[in-house]
Amino acid sequence: DALRKTHDFYEKHGGKTIVLARFVPIVRSFAPLVAGAAKMNPLRFELYSGGGAIVWVGGIVLAGYLFGNIPFIKNNLSLILVVGILAALVPFSCALLIQLWRKYVLKQR
Incomplete structure (x- = not known):
């Protein structure tokens, strides 16, 4: 179906x-x-x-x-790329922290 x-x-x-x-x-x-x-x-x-x-x-x-x-982008491309990569990692980092929080902190209560 x-x-x-x-x-x-x-x-x-x-x-x-x-x-x-x-x-x-x-x-x-x-x-x-x-x-x-x-x-x-x-x-x-x-x-x-x-x-x-x-x-x-x-x-x-x-x-x-x-x-x-x-000009701003041309002169700061490396910094923009690093910030973009870090911003892309934020959701994964948050998910990992939440998972660790649930596993270790909430389990002890």
Whole structure:
């Protein structure tokens, strides 16, 4: 039943799903797997996947060009990258701290 619903969803929204999945990190990993399980037409999948990849790469290159020409970013790129990496690690660090808190602190009560 769930597979039939997924197939119906991919019949109706599969193209949009595959293109938009390029822009969402975790979804990007699972959308092709689900498309295969839902028996999405392989040619249709490849067209939308390739189109999404072209839009994704073009957007990233354009963003790099536009932001790379801003003097503040150009002069502080290393600092911006370090701050970005640290910001990306915050959710994982918080999750780890919560897990450790639950395991060691709350268990002792």
